[in-house]
Amino acid sequence: MSTPAPSAFLELRDLRIHFPTEDGLVKSVDGLSFKLERGKTLGIVGESGSGKSVTSLGILGLHKGGRAKISGEIWLDGEELVGASQDHVRTLRGKKMAMIFQDPLSSMHPFYTVGQQIIEAYRIHHDVSKAVARKHAIDMLGRVGIPQPDKRVDSYPHEFSGGMRQRAMIAMALSCDPELLIADEPTTALDVTVQAQILDLMLDLQREFNSALIVITHDLGVVAELSDDILVMYGGKCIEYGTAEDIFYRPEHPYTWGLLGSMPRLDREPTDRLMPIKGTPPSLINVPSGCAFNPRCPYAGRTAGKATTEVPQLLETEGGHLVRCHLPREERRGIWENEIKPMLEGQ
């Protein structure tokens, strides 16, 4: 290995995941670095196509060989995964790191009972009899709050409600006590009333297992509830990183302001309009030159032309709070304090 193993439980260093296509190279993830400790939660936020899900699949090693070009380093508990053999990464999947997917209906096999699927996940990594695994599956279903788990274990996914299915999915992901759990839009497919229950459940289970948790979402409400740290992604790059307080109370990137402005809030007057981000996410093949956000950025004109010519660096602004923006720090803070914050708070 080129660099010594880091001390953090999970560390990504300059991860790049590119897909060569007929139209050109799709740079889905382009130089992503972060650290995550056990027992902590990282929220990754961004629009569709910002590279969130590609990152999570990359950590699990689920990009099929040949198609994706992956470089950089992924360190999990002292082991580097990008250069590791596929077979080795497979033995870590499910056991050391597990994933909860967005849509539990399509993510569970329609022809097998919920129990069979949990038993299968457990027995890959534990050499136990079916009966023992079944008992464990019933146990897990009970722990994620499914009533009558000894009966429901024999139900098929289509016989569960959406919330119950996501609970079952979580039970399956947690069946081998993974130390790293990645939840990709875990509540997007669920009713709002069920969302809060699932988020609470995930927090409880995280505390119980002391696992590292990555929550991937476009919903700032979800990360506000769960995360210690938040990473905002745009066009395959991290554009702002900080603690939840940093991101919610002292955000410095215009894109983060936009995300906050797009979030409906009860404490705002109903007459106030939301402040959506104009335009659409960038093409990952022809990324805008300079700052990828510049075509949509209302403040691009204040950077003396650098926005369109120079890629901004991800720089520390204060105590671990990182921002990738050409605007000078003082100006960003001024805009936030004097223009954005009052608007968000409804004057």
Next chain:
Amino acid sequence: MLGFVARRLALLVPILLGLSVLLFLWVRALPGGPAEALLGERATPEAVARVKKLYGLDRPWYEQYLTWVGNVFRGDLGVSSRTQHPVVEELLRTFPATVELALVAMVFAVGAGVPLGYLAARRHGTWIDHVSVAGSLFGITIPVFFLGYMLKFVFAEKLGLLPTDGRQDPLLDAGHPTGFYVLDGLVTGNMEAFGDALAHLVLPGVALGTIPLAIVVRITRASVLDVLHEDYVRTAEAKGLAPATIRGRHVLRNALLPVVTVVGLQVGLLLGGAVLTETVFAFPGFGKFMADSIVARDYAVLQGFILFTAVIFVLVNLLVDVAYGLIDPRVRVT
């Protein structure tokens, strides 16, 4: 499940009643009739009238129909005007031959088609994929009789590996208690007859199975490609399952659903007789017999055989539905 099967079987009654009327009228709408066919072009009107009276064809059609239906319920399908044998007897003689042929054709089609289609999907975009897609297109377009003659010419006449025609070497002293010659060989313990009957099925089976093979390849390929991109396959990978397990348990089982449908339809079609194949290989089967009966305007045979085909078709499709329920719990009926 039992209730479902019973309901479906009950549905057979109106289907068969409706079909029997249409069938009865269609047969009689064919130009000419059994009397004219039997007596030839120069028959005198008197002779024709005499034969018509003999077969009861001079009575009004609804009378004939009611008599026929009554007889059918008693298991009597009438007598062939062409062979003078009872239709039931002809059915029992020719149908087992076609069943054997259809089975061999389907074993060939599924046995080669599913692995080929699966391989094409796994190696999507490679030369294996292109060859099987192009090959299956060729398989669909090549005329059956041409393929049949080619197979016969190469493997039977030039190479002498397989028999040219028929169901069994006439010189063999083989008993036929069931009418299924392959089975007969086993039942009577005559392994020579068993092997001989099987050898007679290879070429016609391949000729008949080529179109279903091409269809099975394409369907399997398309559905495996679909399933490979399903979220639950990704979930299986995320669990850390070995690739071989994922392929067998998570991909193939789902991908086979559309294949089951197609196989069901094809079996139904094949059992309805394979006129061209049976003709090329002088195979005394159901389709050949029916084709000859159309020429002879053999009303009793046509009515009986077509009715029987309809029953078989419905039963095969019922079997497909039951198989669906066994594979996919979401369509399981209670």
